[in-house]
Amino acid sequence: MKNPHLRLLSIAISGALLLNLPGCGGSEDTDTASESAADTATDTDTDTDTDTDTDTDTDSGTEDLGSGILHTAYYEFDQDNVNVVLSGTKVIIETNGLPNHTSPYWSASHELHVEPTVTSYAKMAPGYIDDFVGTYTLTVNNSPSKAGTTSATGLGAIGIAVSGAVIYNDEEGPGIPLDDAATSLDFNGAHTGPQSYHYHLEPISFSDDDSNLVGVIADGFFLYGRKCNSTGTYPTDLDESGGHTSITQFAQDAEYHYHIQNELYLGSYYILFPGNYQGSASAIR
Ligand SMILES: [Zn+2]
Ligand SMILES: [Zn+2]
Numbered sequence: 516m517k518n519p520h521l522r523l524l525s526i527a528i529s530g531a532l533l534l535n536l537p538g539c540g541g542s543e544d545t546d547t548a549s550e551s552a553a554d555t556a557t558d559t560d561t562d563t564d565t566d567t568d569t570d571t572d573t574d575s576g577t578e579d580l581g582s583g584i585l586h587t588a589y590y591e592f593d594q595d596n597v598n599v600v601l602s603g604t605k606v607i608i609e610t611n612g613l614p615n616h617t618s619p620y621w622s623a624s625h626e627l628h629v630e631p632t633v634t635s636y637a638k639m640a641p642g643y644i645d646d647f648v649g650t651y652t653l654t655v656n657n658s659p660s661k662a663g664t665t666s667a668t669g670l671g672a673i674g675i676a677v678s679g680a681v682i683y684n685d686e687e688g689p690g691i692p693l694d695d696a697a698t699s700l701d702f703n704g705a706h707t708g709p710q711s712y713h714y715h716l717e718p719i720s721f722s723d724d725d726s727n728l729v730g731v732i733a734d735g736f737f738l739y740g741r742k743c744n745s746t747g748t749y750p751t752d753l754d755e756s757g758g759h760t761s762i763t764q765f766a767q768d769a770e771y772h773y774h775i776q777n778e779l780y781l782g783s784y785y786i787l788f789p790g791n792y793q794g795s796a797s798a799i800r
Contacts, residue, residue, distance in 0.1 A: 528557050539572030563660045586657055588737050588765035591728045595621045596679025601657060608731060613644060613713040614680040616720035618701050618714055620644045633702050640699045640708040644680075647711035651681055653799045659735030661771055665791040672737060673788065673800040676714060676730035678721055680705065681799065682738070694695065698783055705782060716743070717775050717785040726764065729775065729787070735741045739763065740774045741785060749777045 529764040565607040585601040593597055593615045600607045619631035622643040632641060655676055657701065674682035693715055699706045704716020711772065714734070722729045722740035726747070728737040745761040752759045757776040760769050773788065780786050 519701075561634055574692065575721060583657055586765065588728055588731075588763075591675045592675075592730075593679045597675070597677075604640075604657055605654055606657045606735075606770075607652065607654050608675050610675050610679045610681070610682060612647050612649060612651050614676075614678040614703075614705070614712055614720075616703070618644060618703065618705065619704070620701060620707050622646075622689055628765070631701065635701055635708075636689070638698045639701075640696070640706045642707040644707060644712040646707070649711075650712075651675060651799050653731070653733060654797055655716060655731065655733070655735030659771075659794045661793050662734075662795045666796060668788070668790040668792060668796070669732075671710070672713065672733075673790075673796070674730050675729055675734040675799065676721075678718070678730075681711065681713045682730055682732070682787055683715050685715060685786045687715075691705060693786075694781070697784075700784075704787070709778055714787055716780065718787075722775065732773060732792065733796040733799055734792045735797075736772055736794055737763070737765075738775070739774045741777045743774060750774055754793070756791055757788065758793050 523718075528734055579671045583601065583604065583641075585599065585606065589599045589606065589608075592610075596613050596615055597608060597612070600609075614627075614773070617627045617629040619629055619634065619639065620643060621628040622645050624641075625645055648711045651672055668684040670686060672681035672685050676682055687693050696706070698758050700716060703714060703718040703720050705712055705714040705718060707713075717730065717740070721727060724742065725740045726742040726744040729740060732738050742748055743761060744764040748760070750759055753774060753776065756773060758770045758771055758773045762769050763772060766772075773793075773795065776789070777784050777785065
């Protein structure tokens with residue numbers, strides 16, 4: 516396990532640098548020391564080796580980033596693939612769309628490439644994970660609340676997973692049910708095409724019949740595995756979106772969140788998020 520404090524510090528520093536961009540006064544070099552718009556003069560040099568307890572009032576940790584503290588669940592996201600920034604009451608999640616785990620969908624020369632198991636080369640979708648060059652960005656509330664009405668998810672990315680890759684719903688395309696493409700899914704319930712690598716089913720590389728954090732859905736609510744940390748077992752009070760309100764391993768105060776529903780799909784899989792959104796979803800671009 517990585518040191519969680521270092522992970523936290525890394526996110527805070529990258530956030531501070533990004534947040535300082537508008538106030539840099541013409542300098543485009545984000546490595547130079549600059550003043551935070553929200554604070555007194557701060558040292559944004561990336562001296563991660565110094566004692567982090569010396570500047571507890573203004574410029575270390577997450578306290579000085581905007582008006583609140585970043586939800587601790589965001590520290591679970593992959594540090595290399597995903598950048599998370601708290602800006603006021605909003606959280607900006609940007610990912611390169613690449614998963615931090617093995618898959619047969621990596622090109623053969625990639626170090627994370629493995630042979631297909633539940634699918635086969637003949638059945639796999641066209642395209643490699645590493646063909647994708649781009650980013651996905653989602654902006655959500657740091658403390659989202661349920662909307663008055665639910666709304667349907669659409670095709671394309673509906674969430675960002677902790678691995679760095681994106682989450683899709685239970686449809687493969689316009690009028691194409693997931694069943695028609697299920698044989699192309701790898702052991703993480705994911706495949707490529709027509710855009711980047713994406714999950715439809717429980718991604719067992721990082722959530723396998725447990726209460727692990729899976730990712731954040733486009734309405735800002737977190738998606739967890741089939742079990743809930745509050746009880747250690749399958750929740751029995753889920754709404755039609757797989758959501759309920761309870762404490763989690765990242766929230767000591769009860770908050771609304773989704774779970775992968777413990778309902779078998781095609782005999783041995785679990786659909787990640789059949790929807791609907793219970794909050795107000797933002798576009799993932
Ligand atoms: Zn798909
Ligand atoms: Zn729960």
